Amino acid sequence: MDPTVYQKYTYVNYHLKSLLRSWKQLKPNFEAKITTVSPIIKLMLIQSLVQIKKRILEANLKLVNVNDYLHLICTIHHLDSIRTDLLYKPNMGADLCCIAWNTISDIDLLRHKIEGIQTIPFQKLPYEFQSRLVALLPPRDAGVFKVSGKTALKSVNQRGMFATTLIIARNDIDYENIKKAYGGNTVYDILSTKRFLNSAKCYVRTGLCINMDSVDKFDSIVNKVFGVFCLLELQGRYTWRHAIQFMNISKNVRYVYLKYGMQLEVDDFDEFFEAVVQVLCGQKDVLMVVIHCPHLDLTFEQRIKQCVENRTSFDVVFPIEYLQLDIMDPTLYQKYTYVDYHLKALLRAWKQLKPQFEAKLASKILPTVKPILLQSLVQIRKRILEANLKLVHLNDYLYVICTIYRDDSLRTNLHNKPNTGVHLCCTAWNIISDIDLLRDKFEDIQPVPFQKLPYEFQSRLVALLSPRDLVAFKISGKTALNNVDRRGMFASTLVIARNNINYENIKKVYGGNTLYDILSTKRFLASEMCYVSSGLCINMDSIDKFDRSVNLVCGIYCLIELQGQYTWRHAIHLMNTSKNVRYVCLKYGMQLEVDNFEEFFEAVVKFLGQQKDVLVLDIHCPHLDVTFEQRMKAYVEDRTNFDVIFPLDCLVIYKLPKLCSA
Numbered sequence: 001m002d003p004t005v006y007q008k009y010t011y012v013n014y015h016l017k018s019l020l021r022s023w024k025q026l027k028p029n030f031e032a033k034i035t036t037v038s039p040i041i042k043l044m045l046i047q048s049l050v051q052i053k054k055r056i057l058e059a060n061l062k063l064v065n066v067n068d069y070l071h072l073i074c075t076i077h078h079l080d081s082i083r084t085d086l087l088y089k090p091n092m093g094a095d096l097c098c099i100a101w102n103t104i105s106d107i108d109l110l111r112h113k114i115e116g117i118q119t120i121p122f123q124k125l126p127y128e129f130q131s132r133l134v135a136l137l138p139p140r141d142a143g144v145f146k147v148s149g150k151t152a153l154k155s156v157n158q159r160g161m162f163a164t165t166l167i168i169a170r171n172d173i174d175y176e177n178i179k180k181a182y183g184g185n186t187v188y189d190i191l192s193t194k195r196f197l198n199s200a201k202c203y204v205r206t207g208l209c210i211n212m213d214s215v216d217k218f219d220s221i222v223n224k225v226f227g228v229f230c231l232l233e234l235q236g237r238y239t240w241r242h243a244i245q246f247m248n249i250s251k252n253v254r255y256v257y258l259k260y261g262m263q264l265e266v267d268d269f270d271e272f273f274e275a276v277v278q279v280l281c282g283q284k285d286v287l288m289v290v291i292h293c294p295h296l297d298l299t300f301e302q303r304i305k306q307c308v309e310n311r312t313s314f315d316v317v318f319p320i321e322y323l324q325l326d327i328m329d330p331t332l333y334q335k336y337t338y339v340d341y342h343l344k345a346l347l348r349a350w351k352q353l354k355p356q357f358e359a360k361l362a363s364k365i366l367p368t369v370k371p372i373l374l375q376s377l378v379q380i381r382k383r384i385l386e387a388n389l390k391l392v393h394l395n396d397y398l399y400v401i402c403t404i405y406r407d408d409s410l411r412t413n414l415h416n417k418p419n420t421g422v423h424l425c426c427t428a429w430n431i432i433s434d435i436d437l438l439r440d441k442f443e444d445i446q447p448v449p450f451q452k453l454p455y456e457f458q459s460r461l462v463a464l465l466s467p468r469d470l471v472a473f474k475i476s477g478k479t480a481l482n483n484v485d486r487r488g489m490f491a492s493t494l495v496i497a498r499n500n501i502n503y504e505n506i507k508k509v510y511g512g513n514t515l516y517d518i519l520s521t522k523r524f525l526a527s528e529m530c531y532v533s534s535g536l537c538i539n540m541d542s543i544d545k546f547d548r549s550v551n552l553v554c555g556i557y558c559l560i561e562l563q564g565q566y567t568w569r570h571a572i573h574l575m576n577t578s579k580n581v582r583y584v585c586l587k588y589g590m591q592l593e594v595d596n597f598e599e600f601f602e603a604v605v606k607f608l609g610q611q612k613d614v615l616v617l618d619i620h621c622p623h624l625d626v627t628f629e630q631r632m633k634a635y636v637e638d639r640t641n642f643d644v645i646f647p648l649d650c651l652v653i654y655k656l657p658k659l660c661s662a
Contacts, residue, residue, distance in 0.1 A: 005073075009066050013092070016059040016100060023052060023103055027110075034113050045114055053107045060100035067093050071255070072288055076317055123151040130155050139203040140228060161199055163189035165207035165229075168196050168221075170236060174211065174626045193217060199224070207231040208246065210238075215263070218242045228252045230285070235259035235622070240268060244275040247283075256289040260588060260622040260649065266297045266501055273307040280312045292622075292649075295563075295588040297498075298505045336394050340420075343387040343428060350380060350431055354438075361441055374442055381435045388428035395421050396657045399583065400616050404654060406647050451479040458483055467531040468556065475514040489527050491517035493535035494557075496524050496549070498564060502539060521545060527552060535559040536574065538566075543591070546570045556580045558613070563587035568596060572603045576610075584617045594625045601635040608640050608653070615655055622649040 033045060070093075089095065112119065122130065134155045137145060142162045145152050156162055164187045169175035175192050182188040193212055196202070197220055204227035211234075212218055218238040222245050229250045234243055234257070243258050264272055280286060293300050305316040360373060398421075417423065453461070462483045465473060471492050474484040484490055492515040497503035503520050510516040521540055524530070525548055532555035539562075540546055546566040550573045557578045562571055562585070571586050592600055608614060621628055629651050633644040642655050 005066075005069070009070065012059065012062045012066050013096070016056070016063050016096060017091075019052075019056050019059055020099065020103055023056065023107070026052070027106070030110055030114070034110075037114070042114055046111060049107050049111050049114070053104055056100055056104055056107075060097055060104070063093075063100070064097055067097065068254070068287060075288060075290055122149065122155075131158070134159050140205055142203070161189075161202035162205075163202060164205050165189065165231075166191070166202060166204045166209070166225075167207075168193055168210040168212065170211040170213055171625065177626055196221065196224070201226060203227045204229040204250075207233070208250075209233040210246075211235040213237055215239060215242075222246065225249060230254040231257075233257040233259065234262070236261045238262055240264040240272045240275075244272075244279065247279050247289075251283065252285055253279075253283050254285050254287045256286070258289070258291045260292045260295065262291070262293075262296075264296055264300075266299070266499070269297075269300065269303055273304055276304070277308060277311050280308070280314055297501055299501060332397075336398070339387065339390045339394055340424070343384070343391055343424065344419075346380075346384050346387055347428065347431060350384065350435075353380070354434070357438055361438075365442075370442060374439060377435055377439050377442070381432055384428055384432055384435075388425055388432075391421075391428075392425055393657060395425065396582070396615060400654050400656055403616050403618050404645060404647060404652055406650075451477065459486075462487055468533055471531070471533040489517075489530040491530060491532050493517065493559075494519070494530060494532045494537065494553075495535075496521055496538040496540065498539040498541055524552070525549065529554065531555045532557040532578075535561070536578075537561040538574075539563040541565055543567060543570075550574055550577075553577055558582040559584075561585040561587065562590070564589045566590055568592040568600045568603075572600075572607065575607050579611065580613060581611050582613050582615050584614070586617075586619045588620045588623065590619070590621075590624075592624055592628075594627070597625075597628065597631060601632055604632075604653070605636060605639045608636070608642055615657060617653040619651045619653075620649065621651050 030045060030049070033041070037045065091099070109119070122133075125133070130151070134142065134145070134152075139162060142156050142159065145156060167178055167182070167188060167190045169178055169190060169192055172192065175190065178190050182190060187206070191199075197217065201224050204225060206229055208225060208227075208229045208231065210218075210221070212221075214237050218236075219242075222242055225246070227250055230252045232246055232250075232253055232255070234246065238261060240262055243256075243262060247253055247256055276289065280289070291304075301318050308314055308316050357373065357377070360369075365373070419427070458479070462470070462473075462480075467490060470484050470487070470490045474481050474490060475492075495506055495510065495516055495518045497506055497518060497520055500520070503518065506518050510518060515534070525545060530553055532553060534557055536553060536555075536557045536559065538546070538549060540549065542565050546564075547570075550570055553574065555578055558580045560574055560578075560581060560583070562574065566589060568590055571584075571590060575581055575584055604617065608617075619632075629646050632651060632653075633646075636642055636644050636653055642653050644651065644653050646652075
């Protein structure tokens with residue numbers, strides 16, 4: 001919140017509270033004058049009430065506007081704590097606005113009394129008149145009227161279903177959890193999926209929140225809802241057409257949340273974009289549409305941004321990608337800065353020393369000098385190795401922190417930014433190899449270029465190399481690559497693309513990096529076996545393909561990332577294939593039923609106990625049953641020394657590595 005917005009919010013909030021406090025003091029004075037007032041005084045009292053109401057109404061509308069603005073800012077920057085305060089904290093934000101609306105209603109009621117308009121309690125009306133009156137009420141008024149008492153509620157329910165905010169729960173457990181949170185608030189109507197499917201049409205006045213586990217159920221309800229709701233939230237198994245239909249039901253939509261689970265294929269992107277543009281242009285009050293899209297094709301974000309910004313006045317951002325968190329405390333920052341600087345200084349020093357050592361090779365070296373040069377190389381290598389290992393440990397630590405706090409910008413910098421993080425470590429490993437090569441030359445060990453060896457000897461040598469050495473050897477040249485490929489598939493980081501578009505997008509990002517082997521699903525499934533030494537990333541669109549792929553992979557990879565249509569058994573199998581796993585990311589799409597929770601928990605605990613190096617297990621779980629997170633947390637923390645947290649619709653099991661002293 002920048003200072004100007006904070007100042008405005010503070011003033012508007014304070015001003016409205018002052019007006020409400022003043023009314024609380026004045027109300028008894030007005031009530032005392034109702035029965036003993038002359039005609040002249042009556043006009044003055046009514047005029048005073050009109051002025052008070054006007055001031056409260058104007059102040060409240062200003063707070064509503066500021067709340068809308070802050071709600072938008074909180075969504076963009078993922079400031080969930082502020083948004084929670086705005087929506088749920090007593091005497092603040094939305095709650096303060098509701099108090100003001102109720103106060104305005106009280107003032108109107110008091111005006112009626114002073115004007116001699118006597119109200120009749122609804123329950124005292126004849127039954128037939130009650131039914132007739134409820135039948136004549138506009139749907140919007142029926143939704144408000146039903147919360148005024150039990151008699152009103154029963155009469156409205158006989159006419160049909162009218163809700164202020166309607167919440168459809170996914171299952172019984174979801175229903176009970178929502179009931180605990182909102183059950184005491186008359187503004188919320190919470191229904192199970194079964195009950196709602198058996199009901200007639202429902203009018204919704206303010207908010208519509210639906211979470212269902214099948215497309216068929218969404219098909220059944222899309223024509224059951226009508227109204228003037230301003231908030232729409234969908235979650236579960238629904239299609240983009242369902243989303244567009246619901247968005248067009250009400251002409252007052254302001255906030256739309258299309259949460260995880262929306263089915264949208266690449267072929268339908270343009271049609272979906274066109275429909276969204278039509279909603280944004282046709283709905284005069286809409287403020288934002290939030291689409292949770294990590295399970296969609298990689299091109300989705302940039303394509304919808306271009307389409308929307310070119311054709312409407314709306315802006316498009318990707319909040320998770322731009323989220324900045326100050327997660328590095330001063331001590332950690334100081335340690336990282338020192339280790340990074342120290343390693344770079346050693347590498348710069350070697351860059352200056354290397355020509356001097358190479359010059360010695362070209363000249364005649366005295367027998368007494370050679371041991372000194374070799375000892376110098378050993379010392380330089382040792383210093384670079386120690387500094388590099390410290391940076392590796394720091395990178396591990398920061399990777400876990402970034403996963404916990406979802407700081408993707410820092411994690412991306414650690415992995416992809418030149419001369420930083422992982423790239424700097426790789427540079428150091430290459431220099432250590434250069435030093436080893438230089439030592440061999442000083443010891444008169446002369447390497448023979450591979451391509452100069454006889455063909456039969458090349459083949460024999462490749463056949464004798466260990467799988468791990470083959471991964472490093474294959475990138476040394478075309479001849480080496482061709483020989484290794486004849487033996488089989490060996491990869492440093494293996495990336496399996498979901499489809500052609502996914503393949504092309506990955507190629508654009510990582511295609512120039514020899515450490516990445518990027519394969520289409522079809523080509524990978526046609527192979528016999530693949531050895532992976534560092535990272536395994538698989539994105540496939542069917543369980544059958546995962547069934548075939550789990551038996552094709554072997555190796556000592558430390559990172560595994562799965563996405564698409566896969567089961568929890570696929571995940572556990574691939575996690576246990578390598579004994580060096582450190583990082584696991586089970587992205588959206590993992591199929592895991594409630595009945596299998598205990599078996600999955602047990603398999604994860606066993607994995608954590610057997611894998612000595614594992615640091616983090618990141619499970620994207622918004623599509624799973626609502627009990628998953630708490631049950632998994634209790635199970636893992638009771639049986640292991642790992643911690644469990646829930647950042648942004650994910651569950652992260654982690655153990656912070658110990659940091660070496662700088």
